[in-house]
Amino acid sequence: MSTQYLRPSSLRHRETHYCPGCGHGILHRIVSEVIDELDIRRTTAAVAPVGCAVVAYNYWNFDCSEAAHGRALAVATGIKRVSPDLCVFTYQGDGDLASIGLAETVHAANRGERLTCIFVNNACYGMTGGQMAPTSLIGQKTATTPCGRTPDTGEGWPLKISDLLAQLPGVCFVARCALSSPKEIQDTARQIKTAFQHQLDKRGFSLVEVLSPCPTIWQKNPVEAMAWIDTEMKKVFPPGILKTP
Amino acid sequence: MAKIKINTDQCKGCRLCIHFCPVHHLRISEEMNNKGVLYACTDPHTRCIGCGYCYLVCPESCIEVHLLEPSETKKTHT
Ligand SMILES: Cc1ncc(C[n+]2csc(CCOP(=O)(O)OP(=O)(O)O)c2C)c(N)n1
Ligand code: SF4
Ligand code: SF4
Ligand code: SF4
Numbered sequence: 001m002s003t004q005y006l007r008p009s010s011l012r013h014r015e016t017h018y019c020p021g022c023g024h025g026i027l028h029r030i031v032s033e034v035i036d037e038l039d040i041r042r043t044t045a046a047v048a049p050v051g052c053a054v055v056a057y058n059y060w061n062f063d064c065s066e067a068a069h070g071r072a073l074a075v076a077t078g079i080k081r082v083s084p085d086l087c088v089f090t091y092q093g094d095g096d097l098a099s100i101g102l103a104e105t106v107h108a109a110n111r112g113e114r115l116t117c118i119f120v121n122n123a124c125y126g127m128t129g130g131q132m133a134p135t136s137l138i139g140q141k142t143a144t145t146p147c148g149r150t151p152d153t154g155e156g157w158p159l160k161i162s163d164l165l166a167q168l169p170g171v172c173f174v175a176r177c178a179l180s181s182p183k184e185i186q187d188t189a190r191q192i193k194t195a196f197q198h199q200l201d202k203r204g205f206s207l208v209e210v211l212s213p214c215p216t217i218w219q220k221n222p223v224e225a226m227a228w229i230d231t232e233m234k235k236v237f238p239p240g241i242l243k244t245p
Numbered sequence: 246m247a248k249i250k251i252n253t254d255q256c257k258g259c260r261l262c263i264h265f266c267p268v269h270h271l272r273i274s275e276e277m278n279n280k281g282v283l284y285a286c287t288d289p290h291t292r293c294i295g296c297g298y299c300y301l302v303c304p305e306s307c308i309e310v311h312l313l314e315p316s317e318t319k320k321t322h323t
Contacts, residue, residue: 222261
């Protein structure tokens, strides 16, 4: 019997604390698989965010650190500068990366740090109960926008942080993908592998934004949540390669 | 032909694998697992084609897909 699809060895045999149908679980598996494929498990260091993925280090079978809310790229900068041969990446939600950590994000990218950032866009703050995130869609009902996000009343527009970061000269690779179907999940794995490869080739800062389902906060079942990515999120955040060397 | 193995006690019953299986080889169980969840299980009336979609979408990574050698395929159908 030959095995075709098997749990990657960079992913520990442990049940996750995520809600049923949550994208974090799928993305943890993708990242682990890419690290196995590149054979860099012993030379990788991850920085976990504050958010639902705060204990990502419980699931990954490689070195991980935790950072204060939003500061993952600052911590990663320190790790990379001390150990330039490590493959260092951050794994951050939209609240972590694009709200509280905006300064750390923009400056790490602008310094062209040789880091990879995996940016999980689920259009809300999951962990704290579904408040509006900078990436929430116009009209999206959240705990802090009960009538739907309205730019006219001072709630702003969905922040396309990946598009902004792609403008910076220190950034070498930016891609946006989704977890809404098996095909796109495979494509996400390909983009993450490319982003890591650019870091290993010392090309600069790389970022992969991943549109990820949060069925609990979106108040949808997991299958409907996947469909919502396709019908609503992609209109605002179209997948594709935004920058490549 | 292929065969899948589900770690049913780890399954959270999200049904993504059931939704995405192109040949309807997966269904929801009638009994609960030890978490109190109706879990994904295989349907003996259909055959797995080994596409791996269930593995790819499973947030708990609790599905394995094994390709069968032609000799093993025969065995499963006698
Ligand atoms: C300094 C600080 N401020 C606020 C919080 C509360 N807090 C915890 S997680 C979170 C938002 C997380 O949202 P996101 O980054 O989108 O991740 P998700 O939970 O959606 O995966 C906030 C505001 C905190 N832990 N620390
Ligand atoms: S709240 Fe959302 S992001 Fe957090 S674990 Fe649940 S589904 Fe996942
Ligand atoms: S491998 Fe493909 S055919 Fe087999 S159970 Fe999974 S989704 Fe269905
Ligand atoms: S995708 Fe995984 S967790 Fe969800 S029902 Fe299928 S086996 Fe269970």
